[in-house]
Amino acid sequence: MLKIYHAKNTRSVRIVWLCEELGIPYELKTLNFSPDDLQSKAYLAVHPLGKVPSIDDDGLILNESGAIAQYLLAKHGSGRLEPKSGTADYGKYLQWFHFAEATLMVPLGNIAQHSFIRPEDKRIPQVAAEAVESAKKMLGILDKELAGKDFICGKDFTAADIMLGYSLLLCKMFGLLTGEYPNTGAYFARLAARPAFQKATA
Template identity: 60%
Template sequence: MLKVYHAANTRSIRVLWLLEELGVPYEKEMVEFTPANLQSPAYLAIHPLGKVPAIDDDGLVLTESGAIVQYLLAKHSGSHLTPDIGTPAYGKYLQWLHFAEATVMPPISDIVRHTFRKAKEDRVQSVVDDAKATLDKYMAFLDRELADKTFICGDQFTAADIMLGYDLNLCKIIRFSLDVYPNVAAYFARLTARPAFQKATAG
């Protein structure tokens, strides 16, 4: 059975959420999110960089959340979570799928590092300020995009919403308010109301 190495509030939520949406059975292996555990020989044998997520699918180990999402969608072809391959809608879907990690995540990661992860003496407030300004620009852009959409690709919920929804969930955790972006806030409320999201974030 597919095994997912999961730690609360990490990118592994994307994997669990996707699997819950697909109805694919899996085994969840909880990972203690501490340096001692992540850098232990046992876990480094699974993920050489000591990060989460990781999956083990009958001996195939993958460790990048976006790649895992694409792999699982390809394996379970015919999924309702992607537009038809080769269509313009699929091109837009890919753009948003990768926008979540390549564009939105870097400033969130900067905020996390310089607010929570680094020792207080190593935190740089200007990095946080710059990251918040960048994130504000991205959220304003998303707010415009979502003005007439139910989901990021239109009326259809897709895996791009899973990738992006995790980012918005992190915004809540780092106390970056979405209230000033009404379309984003309403979109996030629709995502968090999904039973699959609630199961993925339950533990």
């Protein structure tokens, strides 16, 4: 059975959420988000950088949340949670799917590193402050895109919403999801109400 290496409130939420939405059976391997677990010899054999998520699908080990999601959609999705491949809608879907990790997670990572992950003497307040500005700019763009829409691709929930939903969970935890972004706030509430999201974040 598919094994998902997971730690609470990390990017592995995306994979658990996707499996729940698609009804893919999985076994959860829950790790503590600490070097004791992530940098253990056993886990470094699964993910050489000691990060989550990883999956082990009958011996196929994959890291990178977006790649894992695309693999699982291709294997189990049967067209669910994605627009038809090759269409303009699919292009937009891919853009937002990857924006979530490749763009929005960059400032969020810097905020986390320079606000609470690094030891205090290694934090650079200027980096954290610039990252907040950068994340706000991105949220402004997302908010415009979401005007009049239920989900990022329109009326249908897709895997791009799962990728974005995790990034927005961090925005919420970091206090960035303010009233300045009403469409994004309502969108995140819609995502967070889904039973699959609740299971993945429990």
